[in-house]
Amino acid sequence: MNNGILGGRRQGRSGHPSRLRPADTWALAALGVAGRPVRALLSALGIALGVATLVAVLGIAGSSRAQLIAQIDALGTNLLTVTPGQSFTNGQAVLPATAPAMVRRIGPVQSTAAIGEVNANVYRNDRIPLANTDAINVYSAQTNLLQTMQGHLARGRFLNPATARFPAVVLGASAAAALGADRAGGTIQVWLGDHWFAVVGTLEPLPLAPELDRAALIGFPVARRLLGARGSPVEIYVRASPVSMAAVAGVLAATADPAAPQNVTVTSPADALTTRADASVALQSLFLALGGIALLVGGIGIANVMVISVLERRGEIGLRRALGATRTHIAVQFVTESALLAFAGGTSGAVLGGFATTVYATARHWSAVVPAPTLAAAMGAAVAVGGVAGVYPALRAARLSPAEALRTI
Amino acid sequence: MTALELDAATKEHPGSPPVMALRSVSLTIGEGEFAALVGPSGSGKSTLLAIAGTLERPTSGSVRIAGAGVGHLPDRELAAVRAYRIGFVFQQFFLVPTLSALDNVASGLLYRGIPAARRRRAAAEALATVGLAHRSGHRPGELSGGEQQRTAIARALVGKPAVILADEPTGSLDTAAGQGILALLTALNAAGSTILIATHNPEIATAVPRTITLRDGAIESDSGSMR
Numbered sequence: 001m002n003n004g005i006l007g008g009r010r011q012g013r014s015g016h017p018s019r020l021r022p023a024d025t026w027a028l029a030a031l032g033v034a035g036r037p038v039r040a041l042l043s044a045l046g047i048a049l050g051v052a053t054l055v056a057v058l059g060i061a062g063s064s065r066a067q068l069i070a071q072i073d074a075l076g077t078n079l080l081t082v083t084p085g086q087s088f089t090n091g092q093a094v095l096p097a098t099a100p101a102m103v104r105r106i107g108p109v110q111s112t113a114a115i116g117e118v119n120a121n122v123y124r125n126d127r128i129p130l131a132n133t134d135a136i137n138v139y140s141a142q143t144n145l146l147q148t149m150q151g152h153l154a155r156g157r158f159l160n161p162a163t164a165r166f167p168a169v170v171l172g173a174s175a176a177a178a179l180g181a182d183r184a185g186g187t188i189q190v191w192l193g194d195h196w197f198a199v200v201g202t203l204e205p206l207p208l209a210p211e212l213d214r215a216a217l218i219g220f221p222v223a224r225r226l227l228g229a230r231g232s233p234v235e236i237y238v239r240a241s242p243v244s245m246a247a248v249a250g251v252l253a254a255t256a257d258p259a260a261p262q263n264v265t266v267t268s269p270a271d272a273l274t275t276r277a278d279a280s281v282a283l284q285s286l287f288l289a290l291g292g293i294a295l296l297v298g299g300i301g302i303a304n305v306m307v308i309s310v311l312e313r314r315g316e317i318g319l320r321r322a323l324g325a326t327r328t329h330i331a332v333q334f335v336t337e338s339a340l341l342a343f344a345g346g347t348s349g350a351v352l353g354g355f356a357t358t359v360y361a362t363a364r365h366w367s368a369v370v371p372a373p374t375l376a377a378a379m380g381a382a383v384a385v386g387g388v389a390g391v392y393p394a395l396r397a398a399r400l401s402p403a404e405a406l407r408t409i
Numbered sequence: 410m411t412a413l414e415l416d417a418a419t420k421e422h423p424g425s426p427p428v429m430a431l432r433s434v435s436l437t438i439g440e441g442e443f444a445a446l447v448g449p450s451g452s453g454k455s456t457l458l459a460i461a462g463t464l465e466r467p468t469s470g471s472v473r474i475a476g477a478g479v480g481h482l483p484d485r486e487l488a489a490v491r492a493y494r495i496g497f498v499f500q501q502f503f504l505v506p507t508l509s510a511l512d513n514v515a516s517g518l519l520y521r522g523i524p525a526a527r528r529r530r531a532a533a534e535a536l537a538t539v540g541l542a543h544r545s546g547h548r549p550g551e552l553s554g555g556e557q558q559r560t561a562i563a564r565a566l567v568g569k570p571a572v573i574l575a576d577e578p579t580g581s582l583d584t585a586a587g588q589g590i591l592a593l594l595t596a597l598n599a600a601g602s603t604i605l606i607a608t609h610n611p612e613i614a615t616a617v618p619r620t621i622t623l624r625d626g627a628i629e630s631d632s633g634s635m636r
Contacts, residue, residue, distance in 0.1 A: 018488035019522030027525075035507045319503040322464060323564075324492020324520035326485045403464040406499065407455070 018324045020332070029336035033344065036309075040341055043305040046298025047345030047382050048352060053291035054378045055353025059370040060360050061284045067366040069274060075208050076150055077270040078110075080249055082236040082256050085265040093263035095233045099256040100142070103236055106255055108244035113148035114233040115139040115215070118223045120193030122169070122216040124179050128191070134178040138192060138216045140223035140231060141170070148237050149206055154182065156201030164219025167226065169197040172213040176202035179216075192216060193227045208269040209237065292381075298345065299385035306338050306393035310400075317397050318405030327398040334394035335387055342386020346379045353378070411476065412572040412603040413438040413461055418470035420456050420626075430456040432626040433470065438572065438605055443598035446607040447614045448623035454607035455576055457623065461605065462495050462574045463487045475571035492520040496565030498575035498606075502557045504549040510560045511536060511545040517564040535567040536560070538600075539593055555586030562593060566602060573597075575606040579613060591616055 020028075033040045082103065084093040096102075100114040118138045121130070145151075146158040157163075158170055169192060176182040179190055181199045189196045197218065206212050223229040236256065240248040245268070253264035310317070317330055325333075354370050361368035413436075420431040431453045438444055446454045459465040460472060463479050471480045474494050479487060491497075496517070504513045514532035515525070523531075536545050539559040549557050558578060565573050575594070579587030591613050598604050606617070614620050622629045 016489055016493045016521075018485065018492045018520045020520055021522050021524070024519060024525070031505070031507060035505075315501065315503055316505070318464075319497075319499075320520075321488070322462065322491060322495075322497040323517060324488050326488040326520075328485070329488070329520065401465070403459040406459075406464065406503075 018326050018329070020325070020329045025332060025336055026340075028333050029340045032309075032333070032337040033340055039305060039309075040344070043302050044298075044341050044345030044348070046301040047295060047342045047386065048298070048349035050291055050293075050295030050298045051346045051349025051378045051382050052352035052356065053294050053349075054288065054381075055350050055370060055374060056356040056360075057284050057287040057291060058374040058378075059353060059357030059368065062371050062374070063357060063361040063366045063369045066369045067361075067364075071207065072270050072273050075270070076239070077268075078240055078242040078245060079149075079208055079269055080238045080240060080245070080252060081209070081267050081269060082238060082252055083234065083265045083267070085263050093257075093260070095236070095264065096257055096259075097230070097232055099233050100236050102255050102258075103238055103252065106240075106248055106251060108241040108248050110239045110241060111144060111148045112236055112238050113142045113145040114236045115141045115145065115212075115217070116220060116223065116229060116231040117234045118193070118218065118227055118229045120227050120229075122175075122179070122190050122192040122197075124190060126191045134175075136175045136178060136214055136216055137211070138218065139234065140220045140229055141217035142220065145212075145217070145237070146203070148239055149209060149212070151206045151212075152204040154202045154204050156199070158201055159217065159219050163200055165221045165225075166219075167192070167195050167197040167222055168200045168218065170201040170203065170217045171199060172203050172215045172217070173205040174213045175216055190216070192218070195226055207273065211235070295381060295385055298382075299342070299389040302338055302341055302386055303389035303392060305341075306334060306390055307396065310334065310393045310397040313397075314400060314405040317400055318402050318407075321400075321402035321405065330400075331394040331398035334397050335390040338390025338393070339383050339387040342382045342389070343379070345386075346382030349382065350375055350378060410440045411437050411473070412440045412442065413605065414473040414476075415457070415461060415467075416471045416473075418457075418460055418467040418472060420453075420460060420465065421468045429626050431460065431467070434623075434626075434628055435470075436621065436628065436631075438603060440571075440603055441598070441601055442619060443595065443604045443617055444606075444619040444621060445614045445617035446605065446621050446623060447609070447611070448629070450609075452623040453626040454623055456626070458574050458576050458605070458607050461572075462497060463490050488520065493568065494571045496568065496570040496573040498558070498561050498565045498573065498578045500577035500580040502549070502561045502581070504557055504560060504564075506549050509546050509548055510541060510552065510556075510563075513549065513560055514563045514567050517567040521568065531567050532563070535563040538566065538597070539563045553586070554582050555589050558582060558586070558590055559593060562590070562597075566597060572603045572605060575604065577608060578606060579608065579610055587613070 084095045100112050104112045118140050120138045121133045122136050122138050143159050143161055143164055171181050181188055181202055188199050190199060220231050224231055249266055252266045253261040256264045357370055358368040415434055415436045417433045417435055418431055419433050422428040422430055448454055460467050471478055474490060479490055511532050514535050515528035518528040518531060536542050539562055541559050544556060579590050594604055608614055620632045
């Protein structure tokens, strides 16, 4: 032997370190988990439930949001509305009567439709007390309003150039319900501004313009003739080419009221709805917190099981030290085992959460969406919790003196 | 060349009063020797083996394995000494119940960082040496006590260590199986292995070339090196 030359201390060091291959580290951890399957199952269950909660909450929220956005997209995101804003001097501003025609002339605008102010209320019949307006607003409407809104009729027809000249009214979805027009058979009449108006049609709900759901719409000509309305627009709906939305939105105010563009409010209903959809996702934070707590409790469960495991496996720890494992090897083995347990729990939890999302979404006829970053984050959290949970037991295992570990069996 | 050398090794377990487990033991085991530590319970046999195997550090005195002092090595390097220079055999075998005999033997090379395939090849050879080639796929639960201890011995010798330390290797076995283990150790020694065993069994003690008797933590008698 050459250790006479190298010197005594070199022997332990020179090219012969105690070494555990990464593949063997994983194999050892898998062996530890698989060696006690029932215990592994029970200790991973907490993590699985935590991850399942997180994934299901985020998945259902995400699916709901995706559904909402798909609906909004289906309604068309290229809708803008122009309304009079607050004027500095006179309170409520008024749009010029020429505004709809001016807006229609903007190049990328595909269609416009205005509703005008009518100073009248609508009642089921002439015996209803005047105060019972059911919060229904009466507007005059251009005959292309339904087409511009891409709305649908629940029954009847929309106003046309002929009916717009006569006492005919189209009711929004909730206005129809309030006036009983959705249930009545045949042609019914409503008492509108001291005149009888025939209900010629009722609308399906319009998510992009909920104000129309509570509206009774009559023609501009009849409003002027019977009710003396001046016809100043209270809202102009604008459909523009989707690629030019920003440009159109930029010039709308000045076009609608060149004299006082600051008195014009331009909004995008689709953007507002999307923002609301995002906000509803934020409301899931309570459930997320619950999932996080479940994950934490799962981690504590794993820590418990690992502490017991270290006590029970003193013999194995002693043997591994005798076979040449360093303290670090022992600690890494137990941390890896604990992280692996958490990973197994996290995987089954993710599958469970994805399944719950799919079932829920399918029951609501949504398409299930489980965002990949969500899955990755939930799994990462599970493994991190497992790893941290394993640290204390692993240090206890590593601190064990080999001779003592072997003796106490 | 000495395989193992203890110089005035003393082990004192703290307490009141402190227990002297080993009192200034000096011992040299030459390469290729087969020696038995005998003595009543509590005489210090296990402590001596643990100190010789670097599982415990002596309170004072020094240990040299294959000529190299291990007294001041940090844990990492002591572990390397155990991984490369020492093979252990225990009374309780300490086999992993979920692994086959072959994989149990291969775990003797685990902490040398050798790839699994090469470990298995060496393990198959070691299993053949102890006469268990036909049992390599069986798990410890499917093996007899004698076969389990043979597997454990194969695990100790698979890395060709400088010395094999066996603490009561026949203590859990019946007489016939114990005789079989003794015959195996004798054959391994004849093939060149250096072996130090601790035993209660006087029959085994007399069959081993060199007998070292311990009493109250000190060497009472030593039949001396045959070489």
